[in-house]
Amino acid sequence: ALICLCFVLFSQCDEASQILVAQQHRIRRSDNILSSSFVSPLSGTAFLLVTPEEFPAELENAEFFERIEKFVQVHRNSFLLLQTPVYGKREWEILSSVQNRFLGCNLRVIPVHSTADVVKGILVIAKATSxxxxxxxxxxxxxxxxxxxxxxxxxxxxxxxxx
Incomplete structure (x- = not known):
């Protein structure tokens, strides 16, 4: 079964996009979804891919959390994929901060290490929730x-x- 995903193209999404194309998954690109987000039309599940570098030095920065809040409001079933090769103290603080901020929400936070992990996670979750x-x-x-x-x-x- 082919899983069709909507992509907004940026560097990390481009790499994930190439992997999905190589695996013969159909891919659509869309400008009306938040940048760095993926949506599975089969399940309505949305994924927001972020890196620790995108988080401000002060984790309480409202602007970045407003972006995540908008993502959660638009998509009823959503996942935030925090991608970094190694999880150190800052990465765990970011993960904890996001989880605490959106506790009780429909956002699930998943740590991933590589683009391959991103693709695998998206495909497994999209298939399981279709x-x-x-x-x-x-x-x-x-x-x-x-x-x-x-x-x-x-x-x-x-x-x-x-x-």
């Missing part, structure tokens, strides 16, 4: 729960105790 796969996963989870309940000695003990 409509046909969501229904299949829901069915599998339901079967797994039923199996666990039917074969669990703990569940049997709880039933005997009438819980």
């Amino acid at each position: 409509k046909p796969n969501v229904a299949n996963l829901r069915d599998q989870m339901s079967l797994a729960c039923t199996h666990i309940i039917d074969h669990s000695p703990v569940w049997g003990m709880l039933q005997e105790m009438q819980f």
Whole structure:
């Protein structure tokens, strides 16, 4: 199954774009999405790719967080991919700051090390959240729960105790 992604082209997106094209995924480019964002039309899942260099020295800088806020408001199912080859103290502070700022929001923050990780993460999440796969996963989870309940000695003990 081909996954079609919308791209706004900049240096990191260009490299990810080339990898996806090489893997024969169809790619559309769009100027009406925030720069450095990816959207999977099959699932409606959006990805915002950022690097630590894009974050201001002061992590409380409202302007940068407003950009992320706008991204979260536009996309109901969103991921921020923080890309850096090595995670040091500053990178973990950035990750923590974003997670704390958007706690309880529909934004999930994922650390990635390379463009290959970016592409792999996007493809896995886009595929897992696409409509046909969501229904299949829901069915599998339901079967797994039923199996666990039917074969669990703990569940049997709880039933005997009438819980």
